[in-house]
Amino acid sequence: MPNTLRSSLVCTVLDRLFAAADHDDDTPHGPIPGGSLATATAQERADALAAHYLPISARGGDLLYALVRAGRPSTVVEFGTSYGISTLYLAAAVADNGAGQVFSTEMSATKITAARANLDEAGLGGLVTILAGDALDTLADVPGPIGLVLLDGWKELCLPVLRLLEPRLSPGALVVADDITMPSMADYLDYVRDPANGYVSVAFPVEDGMEISCHTGARTTES
Template identity: 40%
Template sequence: MITSQQNQIHTTISELFEDSKYDKLKIMKSAAKSVFRAMQPLDFKNAYLSISKEQGEDLVKLITDNKLKNSVEFGTSFGISTLFLAQGVIETGGHIITTELIESKAKKAIENFERAGVSELIEVRVGDAMETLKNHDKPIDLLLLDGWKDLYLPLFQMLEPNFHSHTIIYVDNADMKETKTFLETIGENSTYQLQPKFNGKVVLITIKK
């Protein structure tokens, strides 16, 4: 049965996807700057860089099917993926910690969480994730990697002590060069197994039983 809170989240997500329709133009403008210098996170301060609706729905199912509670997200942006996480943890009684480097994006995401009525489920940490998460010492059921790709490996390694036998790491943009390098490194570790999804755009990392 769909609750009023779930309807509120769904409505907010739909509105945000509508707002994000012009993202391609913003991303193209940011990419054009890379002709003269390497792209930086601030180049995307106005871009949603969102996961797809299909990915979001898959995340919700992943959380509910595996009864995942404690989620950590790297790369809040404007909060679309976080709202999908919220849809899942409402069912499991869980909580989300999400991180965003750019303060203006984090503020907008917080507004979106309030509009969706899920602020109490989400802790937003603003700043470099290597700093905002460095003292994290609680078990992680789900780690969503969807931020700056060069940080996937060091962030993974920093949070690794918090993984357990049922932890799932959800890697977005798995088809990008930097992410492929990260996945090759993880794939060399016999502890982990990798499962591609969405034609290789996503990879799930789990602990071998």
């Protein structure tokens, strides 16, 4: 069986991107209207942090690859492309499955250009459609059934994006949310960890935490 993730093409790109991402903490953000990331709009934050990679961890990427290989989803959705690190893991798995497509969404024009170049360099560009703009708009028309979702964009939007996608999730679809240790993920975690909302959910101990939620499609109501 092939393992595109370990190919020299993909490893070379990933190694370069992770090395660049190591400098995120030393990279100043761009100008922000009002001067505060906390009060900036999603687009203002995307523009201000255009030079920041904000990646998943390598171990988290391996987990994503394994989940896509195991589940063999025909449609994978990613909220938050950035420079395409997580996208490379998803696309490598789709390539090795022999079928499927990744739909990713990103607000930063700088990052979209870079991510497309990175995917092409790795030989995976044909498997990924990067949608430019607000995820609540760009993901509205992605066709279902959706078999796997990665939520790694702005944290306060993870729950609204999930709710947008829910009608198109296949039974048994996996929803993976990154950075669950951030306080802004509290509402999302409350939602997927409540059995009444139709998920079986477990935290996975990678850097900054990932929540893996299986969409059972079975909601419960109080009698």
